[in-house]
Every structure is written in C-alpha cells, then in structure tokens.
Amino acid sequence: MEEYELVKELEATFDENLQILLTTNGGLEKVVEEELTERLETIDLQPQQIKTRPLGYDGHVLIELKSGLTTIWPILKQLRSIHHIIFLMDSFSLPQADHLVHIPSRLKQLALPFMKAGRTFRITANRTGNQRYGSMDVQRAAGQLIDERFPCAVDLEQHDINIRVDVYKNQCLIGLQLTNTSLANRYNRSYRPRISLKPHIAYGMVHEANLPNESLKILDPFCGSGSILMEAGHIYPDWDLYGSDLYQNAIEGAYNNLKRENLEGRVELRQADVLELHHYFNADFFDAIITNPPYGIKLSRNKDYALFYKNLLKETAIVLKPGGKLVMLAMKWSQLKNLVVNKTQFTIRKLSRLETGDLHPRLFVLEKIKEV
Ligand SMILES: C[S@@+](CC[C@H](N)C(=O)[O-])C[C@H]1O[C@@H](n2cnc3c(N)ncnc32)[C@H](O)[C@@H]1O
Structure with a gap:
C-alpha cells in the first residue's frame, strides 16, 4: 500500500493531537531534533512540540503535531537522520511479569480503524532489556490478537499495515509504522563492504x-x-x-x-x-x-x-x-x-x-x- 494513502487516511480518522515517533540510533536524537527544526523553519511551518528520548527511550524522538500530518509528511520523509516514521497509538509501563499477556491486552483496547477487512498486516517488534522472551515472541503474541480481531492475513513481505510494538526495558510503545523501508537505505551502492557506514x-x-x-x-x-x-x-x-x-x-x-x-x-x-x-x-x-x-x-x-x-x-x-x-x-x-x-x-x-x-x-x- 502507498505510504501516502495511509497517511491521508490517518489524518481523516484521527484529526487531533497526532503523536509521531521518529526512530534513529541511540545518540542521534538531538541531531534528529535539530534537523527537523531546521527543515520546518525553511518552509515556515508552525513549530511542533518535539521531545527527544520520550520515556527514556534511546533512539526515539516524539513530535506532537500542531499541523496536519499530510502537511508535515514531505518534510519527515526527507529527514536524513532517521530510520522510520511511526504513528504512536499507545505507550505504557509494563508490569513485573506476564508482558506477553499485557501487550495483547493493551492492543485489544485500541480501535485500529485502519484494519479494514481483508488488509494484510505484519507486526514488527524491537526489544531491548533483560526480558526472558525475544522480539519474535512479542510478534507472535501481538499477531495472534490482531488475527483474532480482524479478518486479515499476515504477510511479512507485502503488507498494507505494519504494527510496531517496541519493548524498551520496562516500557512499551505500540504504533503504526508509516514508512515501508528505512529512510536510511537511500543509496544503491555497487561497492558496499561490511564496514560501510550507515x-x-x-x-x-x-x-x-x-x-x-x-x-x-x-x-x-x-x-x-x-x-x-x-x-x-x-x-x-x-x-x-x-x-x-x-x-x-x-x-x-x-x-x-x-x-x-x-x-x-x-x-x-x-x-x-x-x-x-x-x-x-x-x-x-x-x-x-x-x-x-x-x-x-x-x-x-x-x-x-x-x-x-x-x-x-x-x-x-x-x-x-x-x-x-x-x-x-x-x-x-x-x-x-x-x-x-x-x-x-x-x-x-x-x-x-x-x-x-x-x-x-x-x-x-x-x-x-x-x-x-
Ligand atoms: C571503517 S572503514 C570506513 C568506512 C566508510 N566510512 C564507508 O562508509 O564505507 C575504514 C576504512 O579505512 C581504510 N584504511 C585502513 N587503514 C588505513 C590507512 N592506514 N590509511 C587510509 N585508509 C585506511 C580501510 O580500507 C577502510 O576502507
């Protein structure tokens, strides 16, 4: 599915206070903030509320949108310091135990209006911390819940919807990933040794x-x-x-x-x-x-x-x-x-x-x- 189609749909459905997460490498959060601020200034867009490392998350930058998502989208897509753009739907602290029960239960409470009948989806999970489970376990638990709730099929390669579930120590973020591929994959290099810098x-x-x-x-x-x-x-x-x-x-x-x-x-x-x-x-x-x-x-x-x-x-x-x-x-x-x-x-x-x-x-x- 075209990224922009989904962006337009989101804007029409969630009209106020959208929260957008940008992902990068830990240590580059300030660079992202500065790049975004510079880019917004060049087109005279109203300053947005920007938080680096929300909830202590390394490698994340949160924007609380003051203007429409379609207006800011071209700017976000041109950022050179980020991997992905995610529409944030939920963020919460995890309990002491049973994370793999708690995460689907939070996912169950979200409306997810973009999961229309027949759409293909995948769950992408990232996990940082000393939990006893891996990111595949998170993917499985969240995927099962979506499968039960909506008549849609899992497709890891050709999906319309990519639900992102990131566990960072005792915090969890649930979002809708809006970028199909990492914005950092921008060069088609013929010579690409293993040590190439991203x-x-x-x-x-x-x-x-x-x-x-x-x-x-x-x-x-x-x-x-x-x-x-x-x-x-x-x-x-x-x-x-x-x-x-x-x-x-x-x-x-x-x-x-x-x-x-x-x-x-x-x-x-x-x-x-x-x-x-x-x-x-x-x-x-x-x-x-x-x-x-x-x-x-x-x-x-x-x-x-x-x-x-x-x-x-x-x-x-x-x-x-x-x-x-x-x-x-x-x-x-x-x-x-x-x-x-x-x-x-x-x-x-x-x-x-x-x-x-x-x-x-x-x-x-x-x-x-x-x-x-
Ligand atoms: C970490 S890599 C640099 C990667 C590069 N930034 C990229 O994105 O592909 C280090 C490079 O230093 C080169 N190198 C190693 N020793 C060197 C030396 N004494 N003088 C110059 N280049 C050297 C290697 O050939 C290698 O290409």
Whole structure:
C-alpha cells in the first residue's frame, strides 16, 4: 500500500493531537531534533512540540503535531537522520511479569480503524532489556490478537499495515509504522563492504561538524565506500570534497558509488595512507576532516591504537587549517580522549556516545587550536 494513502487516511480518522515517533540510533536524537527544526523553519511551518528520548527511550524522538500530518509528511520523509516514521497509538509501563499477556491486552483496547477487512498486516517488534522472551515472541503474541480481531492475513513481505510494538526495558510503545523501508537505505551502492557506514550516521557526523554551505574543503581520509562524502555532497552543494583510502579497490568503489549519485565531478579521490597524509595534501588545506577510522574490533586486536590515534592526530593537524574541525568516530575512545587532552594540537568541542548495534563508539568533534 502507498505510504501516502495511509497517511491521508490517518489524518481523516484521527484529526487531533497526532503523536509521531521518529526512530534513529541511540545518540542521534538531538541531531534528529535539530534537523527537523531546521527543515520546518525553511518552509515556515508552525513549530511542533518535539521531545527527544520520550520515556527514556534511546533512539526515539516524539513530535506532537500542531499541523496536519499530510502537511508535515514531505518534510519527515526527507529527514536524513532517521530510520522510520511511526504513528504512536499507545505507550505504557509494563508490569513485573506476564508482558506477553499485557501487550495483547493493551492492543485489544485500541480501535485500529485502519484494519479494514481483508488488509494484510505484519507486526514488527524491537526489544531491548533483560526480558526472558525475544522480539519474535512479542510478534507472535501481538499477531495472534490482531488475527483474532480482524479478518486479515499476515504477510511479512507485502503488507498494507505494519504494527510496531517496541519493548524498551520496562516500557512499551505500540504504533503504526508509516514508512515501508528505512529512510536510511537511500543509496544503491555497487561497492558496499561490511564496514560501510550507515548513511544516517554519516549524516549525523556531517551535521555535527556544524559548518556553513560555503566553498569549504572537506576530507574523508578513510573514505571506504564513500558514505560520508555522499552525505556531505548532497547536503552541502558548495563544499569541495576529497576522499582517500589505503586501498585502490576502495577508491574505485567509492568513485562508482559517487557516480551513481551524480557526485563524481565534485570529489577528488586519492589512494593514500592516512599516516602519510602530508605527502598527499598541502599543509593548512582543509576546513574539516569527517571520517570513521577502522574500529579494530576483529581485524587488528593487537594494534596499538594509542599510537595509531597519535599519528592520525599528527597528520590531520598538518593538513587542517587552524580552527579546522576533525569529526571522527572512535571505539577506543578513552585513548583518543587522553591524547587530545594531554598532548595534541586539538581541543574537544563535543563528545557523544552512539549506539550502532552492539557497538558503542564515541563521536568526537575536535577543533585544531588556532595558535599553539
Ligand atoms: C571503517 S572503514 C570506513 C568506512 C566508510 N566510512 C564507508 O562508509 O564505507 C575504514 C576504512 O579505512 C581504510 N584504511 C585502513 N587503514 C588505513 C590507512 N592506514 N590509511 C587510509 N585508509 C585506511 C580501510 O580500507 C577502510 O576502507
């Protein structure tokens, strides 16, 4: 079913005080709020009530709509920092036990007028916490209840209706997911190694650099498949983009991905070892470096990350202009933080924790000190 058809139907049925949930990765909630606020300002839409992490939920942002859902829908669909848009129907604390009885009983009390006869549906459940059951159990319990109440069939792939049941520790949210696929799946990359950064996280990094759309020079020296360059290119048409990577196949792959996005003409790519960056680029050249170095989880357990970060800071400090920004993700973040605090030419402007699956890297926004 067309997303917009459902949106129109919702607006006609629930005319007042719609609550819309946006999902993202934990740590990016503020980025979502800021992006949404900026977008609403550009079309002069009445400010909406926005709450980050409602009920303590990481990775969620709640909007209490003051204008119609169809009016704000095109803006929501263009957000680069989110996964999904959900119409929130119920949120509640779970009892000590019997969650799989309690959740269907709450679902039973909801009118669900969009479940017209014959519609196909699915339940999508996410679960975070130490419960003894899994998300499949939630899906099964909720799905059974819908099946009993309405003459409709389950279809996991081609459904008209996707009811979302998220359990977060002792809280539960029930909603109607309005997006068919995650808005973060926006690139059709021909080169997509496992370590590719998700586009909405790349967006968050570019956003956190907090730079204007002027003819700035921006580098990603671990460009891989080019996610950060693609986001930067789409958001900031006036930036000059540079990418480098140790491996030629990454350079070729990034070029092909950027070409698919019609960005290849705005990017200069070079095969280069980051630890010799000053051989490849002039000193004081870049306004910002936005990058995600290898995390080193499985590939290089024995790698001396303190030394790696030290050399990385040394090289990036050479090619960055004074006052230039270095935005990077780091898994061994305390080592990086110690280096910056004690020794380098950088100062920390922002440091935040991200949730990317089971990994929790830190996002650093560093600034090259103007006078040393
Ligand atoms: C975590 S990945 C970056 C992923 C990238 N942001 C993307 O979305 O595809 C790290 C990249 O660093 C590159 N790399 C590893 N060591 C390097 C070095 N010494 N100099 C430059 N690039 C290096 C790898 O080839 C890999 O593409």
